[in-house]
Amino acid sequence: MCTALTFNAHDHYFGRNLDLEVSYGQQVVVTPRNYNFKFRKVADLSNHYAMIGVAAVIDNYPLYFDATNEKGLSMAGLNYPDNAFYPDMAADKDNITPFEFIPWILGQCDSVASARQLLPKINLVNINFSDQLPLSPLHWLLADQHEAVVIESDRDGLHVYDNPVGVLTNNPTFDKQLFNLNNYRDLSSANPQDTFGKGMPLTDYSRGLGTRNLPGGLDSESRFVRAAFNKANAVCADNEEASITQLFHIMHSVEQQNGLDEVAPGKFEFTIYTVGYNQDQGLLYYTTYHNNQINLVDMNKCDLESTDLCAYPFIDSQAFNKVN
Numbered sequence: 001m002c003t004a005l006t007f008n009a010h011d012h013y014f015g016r017n018l019d020l021e022v023s024y025g026q027q028v029v030v031t032p033r034n035y036n037f038k039f040r041k042v043a044d045l046s047n048h049y050a051m052i053g054v055a056a057v058i059d060n061y062p063l064y065f066d067a068t069n070e071k072g073l074s075m076a077g078l079n080y081p082d083n084a085f086y087p088d089m090a091a092d093k094d095n096i097t098p099f100e101f102i103p104w105i106l107g108q109c110d111s112v113a114s115a116r117q118l119l120p121k122i123n124l125v126n127i128n129f130s131d132q133l134p135l136s137p138l139h140w141l142l143a144d145q146h147e148a149v150v151i152e153s154d155r156d157g158l159h160v161y162d163n164p165v166g167v168l169t170n171n172p173t174f175d176k177q178l179f180n181l182n183n184y185r186d187l188s189s190a191n192p193q194d195t196f197g198k199g200m201p202l203t204d205y206s207r208g209l210g211t212r213n214l215p216g217g218l219d220s221e222s223r224f225v226r227a228a229f230n231k232a233n234a235v236c237a238d239n240e241e242a243s244i245t246q247l248f249h250i251m252h253s254v255e256q257q258n259g260l261d262e263v264a265p266g267k268f269e270f271t272i273y274t275v276g277y278n279q280d281q282g283l284l285y286y287t288t289y290h291n292n293q294i295n296l297v298d299m300n301k302c303d304l305e306s307t308d309l310c311a312y313p314f315i316d317s318q319a320f321n322k323v324n
């Protein structure tokens with residue numbers, strides 16, 4: 001399972017947790033403007049916006065899990081099992097495979113508004129990357145500095161939902177996730193009034209009682225509510241350090257601790273990495289499960305006019321800040 005969200009503070013940010021029990025050998029990958037993006041069924045993009053993100057590079061092709069382009073448009077693919085449906089070729093459409101979707105949008109669009117022009121023409125065609133790497137069932141959060149949408153390719157077609165809360169997790173379909181928030185209208189960062197009933201001696205015995213009914217589970221509905229509430233109530237000082245720190249606190253409030261989510265006997269899914277993008281400045285911050293320190297990769301330090309990918313392996317070991 002996974003969680004992605006937008007966060008506006010000092011600048012504009014986009015965060016993502018990847019929760020999984022295996023690694024695909026992903027790294028931080030910058031694709032410069034002149035890298036030749038090949039597509040299976042449409043023409044190459046030989047000149048496009050540069051992007052930074054997390055990708056598995058196979059045969060010199062970046063299979064992006066999440067990324068942000070130089071204009072600040074961000075996109076993340078999250079697991080969407082049983083619901084995702086990828087049709088066969090459609091003659092009248094741009095046939096883009098799901099693994100090409102992030103490059104296709106981020107390569108050409110500078111905003112959600114411009115992506116909205118391309119989306120109706122797209123058919124997320126059912127073509128595997130390879131026999132070893134078949135398609136996986138995904139849906140996507142797409143966001144710029146001003147708005148977010150969710151894209152789901154279901155049996156009845158491609159849906160583009162406005163996302164007023166700027167959060168995405170996994171199943172069920174996005175409309176249901178959004179509706180479910182209505183069940184949590186009573187959540188509050190303030191201690192609640194006693195509305196229980198007449199003549200009951202109820203006391204305000206603890207701080208934080210307004211969050212008592214906030215779901216604590218790792219399931220996708222619980223994470224959706226928790227991420228939406230924690231983000232909506234986040235406060236931080238107006239600078240980059242405080243904003244990134246707060247973003248990582250929000251992301252880590254929905255992280256999966258190793259040992260809590262068994263996916264096969266003795267095998268657990270956990271939060272392999274957390275990324276936070278500064279959309280305005282082309283920065284990617286990350287932590288990994290084994291490295292709590294926040295690491296920073298700046299896309300502008302790569303040659304963005306190059307034709308070659310620029311990759312940085314995750315630093316996945318703990319560095320203690322030794323005090324004595």
Ligand SMILES: C[C@H](CCC(=O)NCCS(=O)(=O)O)[C@H]1CC[C@H]2[C@@H]3CC[C@@H]4C[C@H](O)CC[C@]4(C)[C@H]3C[C@H](O)[C@]12C
Binds near residue numbers: 002081098
């Ligand atoms: C599994 C991950 C979602 C995390 C998650 O939800 N884990 C729960 C697993 S479980 O449901 O609990 O079992 C998703 C998120 C992004 C995906 C990659 C996107 C690029 C590429 C697309 C190709 O088409 C197939 C291979 C490819 C490398 C993808 C592999 C995998 O699908 C990735 C890592």
